[in-house]
Amino acid sequence: MRLATASKLTGATAEKGNLSWYYDPLPTNCVADWICAGGIGSGYPDFTYCPGPERGYKNLAVFYQACSFDCLFCQNWHYRLAATKQNWVSPMELVDAVDDRTSCICYFGGDPTPQLPHALRASRLALDKNKGRILRICWETNGSMHPASLKQAAKLSLDSGGCIKFDLKAWNEKLHIALCGISNKRTLENFSLLADYAKRRPVPPFLIASTLLVPGYIDEQEVSNIARFIASLDQNIPYALLAFHPDFLMTDLPTTSLQHAERCLTAAKEAGLCRVRLGNIHLLRNEYQDDWI
Ligand code: SF4
Ligand code: SF4
Structure with a gap:
């Protein structure tokens, strides 16, 4: 049964967000860790404290307890349970959590989308309070x-050395609706919009795409179409292909196989993208031996 109502949130405003937060020591297991300022020192010295991984610093991870999608494979579905408990936090309370070893704030969830006014307010206050030192959004x-x-979120990231990581979950709109309960039109339009921003600050990369390789659904044809779309905007946009693990309403699927991942990796490169990588490789299994790699 789809839990559509659980993914909706009411009551959030710019002054109160339903969220939890924690510190994540850098370098962290982030979708962009292979390319970003905190992960590899990209953009040093303007946007990171170290020429390599930013050891000794941390990310303030802000988990918004709501989402605008309803994905069958949701790997953060616990937000649906947490949302019912409700943990209201003001932007200033969040800013108070930014100490002098915090070098980036990452908004995720769920998704920051339903509570974006709160995140924008918190970001502006945090940057204002930490003027003169590096703090990426x-x-x-x-x-x-x-x-x-x-556009407001993009400007904050662009100026601070941060990035926007977009999940491009499927190319085929019908497939996207089946998997995520909603069209991908807005997502693709927004991604195109951001590609222009990406050219203004190539280092560290501003825009990063990722796709979860859901067995039986997101195959090399889907990945090829997504990659061709990205490459048509800018061949240098980094693209991460992520191995799937069974979760939420898709617990009957296996993890992504090595063979599936390699076919998708090849398809993304053949589509013209220069920076493609496989993530979550510890999950890959050998489909011929039906065993872990
Ligand atoms: S929050 Fe941003 S800068 Fe920090 S590790 Fe993640 S992508 Fe890199
Ligand atoms: S996978 Fe992401 S976008 Fe989809 S419902 Fe879960 S949190 Fe939302």
Whole structure:
């Protein structure tokens, strides 16, 4: 049964967000860790404290307890349970958690989209309070927000050395609706909008795409179409292909196989992208031996 109502949130405003937060020591297991300022020192010295991985610093991970999608394979579905408990936090309370070893804030969840006014307010206050030192603003999102809000988020990331990580879950719209309960039109339009911003600050990369390789659904043809779309905007946009593990309403599927992942990796490169990588490789299994790699 789809839990559509559980993914909706009411009551959030710019002044109160339903969320939890924690510190994540750098370098962290982030979708962009292979390419970003905190992960490899990209953009040093303007946007990171170290020429390599930013050891000794931490990310403030902000987990918004709501989402605008309803994915069958949701790997963060616990937000649906947490949302019912409700943990209201003001932007200033979040800013108080930014100490002098915090070098980035990452908004995710769920998704920051339903509570974006709160995240924008908190980001501005945090940057204001930490003027004169590096504090990057990053987002991990399904990309379904209003473009006017996205432009505000993009400016904060662009100026601070942060990035926006977009999940491009499927190319085929019908497949996207079947898997995520919603069209991918807004996400693709928003991604195109951001590609222009990406050219303004190539280092560290501003825009990063990722796709979860769901067995039986997101195959090399889907990945090829997504990759060709990205390459048509900019061949240098980094693209991460992520191995799937069974979760939420898709517990009957296996993890992604090595063979499936390699076919998708090849398809993404053949589509013209220069920076493609496989993530979550510890999950890959050998489909011929039906065993872990
Ligand atoms: S929050 Fe941003 S800068 Fe920090 S590790 Fe993640 S992508 Fe890199
Ligand atoms: S967009 Fe992410 S958090 Fe939201 S339902 Fe889909 S997988 Fe879950």
